[in-house]
Amino acid sequence: MAGNRTLAIIKPDAFGSGKAGKIIAHLEAQGFTLICARVLHMSKAEAGAFYEVHKGRPFYGELVEFMSSGPCMPMVLQKDDAVSAYRAAIGATDPAEAAEGTVRKLYAESKGRNAVHGSDSDENARHEGMFFFGADALI
Numbered sequence: 001m002a003g004n005r006t007l008a009i010i011k012p013d014a015f016g017s018g019k020a021g022k023i024i025a026h027l028e029a030q031g032f033t034l035i036c037a038r039v040l041h042m043s044k045a046e047a048g049a050f051y052e053v054h055k056g057r058p059f060y061g062e063l064v065e066f067m068s069s070g071p072c073m074p075m076v077l078q079k080d081d082a083v084s085a086y087r088a089a090i091g092a093t094d095p096a097e098a099a100e101g102t103v104r105k106l107y108a109e110s111k112g113r114n115a116v117h118g119s120d121s122d123e124n125a126r127h128e129g130m131f132f133f134g135a136d137a138l139i
C-alpha cells in the first residue's frame with residue numbers, strides 16, 4: 001500500500017520571493033496536511049549530500065549552487081497516496097511542461113529554479129524525511 005506522507009521542499013527561489021505562504025495554502029486546499037516544517041539555509045555540502053543521487057548528472061553543480069543559495073523550507077506533508085498525489089500537485093520538473101494549476105506552473109521560473117522539490121518514492125520520502133527531521137518525520 002502506498003504511504004501517506006512525503007517530503008517536500010519550498011526551494012530558495014520560491015522561499016526567497018515570499019511564495020511559501022501561497023504554496024502551502026495551495027497544497028492545504030488540495031487536502032495536504034502539514035506535519036513538520038523548518039527553514040534552513042543549506043551549506044553546499046548539505047545540498048550536495050541531499051542530491052547525492054544526482055551526482056554525475058550535468059545539472060548537479062548548478063543544482064547544488066542553487067539549493068545552497070538561500071533559505072529553503074523542507075516539510076513533511078500528509079495525504080492518501082502522498083508521493084504521487086504531491087507530484088501531481090506540483091507538476092512536471094520544467095514549468096514550461098507543467099499542467100495548468102500545478103505549483104510549478106504557477107510559481108516556478110525555470111527547470112532549474114522550479115520552486116519545489118518532491119520525493120519520487122515512498123523509500124526516498126523516508127530517506128529524505130530522515131535527512132531533515134530525523135525520526136520526527138515518521139514517514
Ligand code: ADP
Nearest residue numbers: 059062063092093111112113114116117118120
Ligand atoms: P524532480 O524535482 O521533478 O524530481 P529531478 O529529480 O529529475 O526532478 O531533478 C532534480 C532537480 O534538479 C529538479 O527539480 C531541478 O531543480 C534540477 N534539474 C533537473 N534537470 C535539470 C536540467 N536539465 N537543468 C537544470 N536543472 C535541472
Ligand code: MG
Nearest residue numbers: 117118119120
Ligand atoms: Mg526528483
